[in-house]
Amino acid sequence: MLRLTVNGRDHDLDVDPDTPLLYVLRDDLALNGARYGCGLGQCGACTVAVEGRPVLSCVTPVSVLAGRSILTLEGLGTPEQPGTIQRAFVAEQAAQCGYCIPGMIVRAHALLVQNPDPSDAEIRRSLNLNLCRCGTHLRILAAVHRAARETRGAASEDDRS
Structure with a gap:
């Protein structure tokens, strides 16, 4: 067991x-x-x-x-209540076929936990091991940046309360 x-x-x-x-x-x-x-x-x-x-x-x-x-x-969330990174991928239309996206989302989430404000280079380096053949790389970058902004914004609101 x-x-x-x-x-x-x-x-x-x-x-x-x-x-x-x-x-x-x-x-x-x-x-x-x-x-x-x-x-x-x-x-x-x-x-x-x-x-x-x-x-x-x-x-x-x-x-x-x-x-x-x-x-x-x-x-990270449900279809009814997606988490921040999931919402960002949807908002940026970062999936085409969608096959690679779950792995991308989990890896992006792990990056944002370690580094809440990553540069393009840091995102690319982090996601380098996840292959995407559909060509949505720029949208994936935008989604990670969006999630980072939203996460930092939520953290700032928590600090003020």
């Missing part, structure tokens, strides 16, 4: 410890935000955050994640 904490909830799972996290998320927990892209950790479609750091879930065995906090796209 293995216990995983995903999106703030504990899950006791009877899975092979060598199973990649991606399969456990999708098959056992019905969390389908992380996508299967290449299966080799080269495209970023499967990106999740583990304790705030982006991780390629297709090549990460669940055994190394016991006791660590895992965040998936679903943990």
Whole structure:
């Protein structure tokens, strides 16, 4: 039995410890935000955050994640109440086919937690491991900047209260 904490909830799972996290998320927990892209950790479609750091879930065995906090796209918001970064991607129309977007969003969220005001170069460097063939790169940059502004604005309002 293995216990995983995903999106703030504990899950006791009877899975092979060598199973990649991606399969456990999708098959056992019905969390389908992380996508299967290449299966080799080269495209970023499967990106999740583990304790705030982006991780390629297709090549990460669940055994190394016991006791660590895992965040998936679903943990950032819902279709009815999307989180800041999700709203920014929608507002900037940053998705074309959308296949890479969940991994991009999770990686962008992790960046903004570490650096609330990233430059274009820092965003590009952070998202470099996530491949997008549709060509929405400029819109993705705009979405990350929008989310950063909104997050900083919300933080400023909290400071004033």
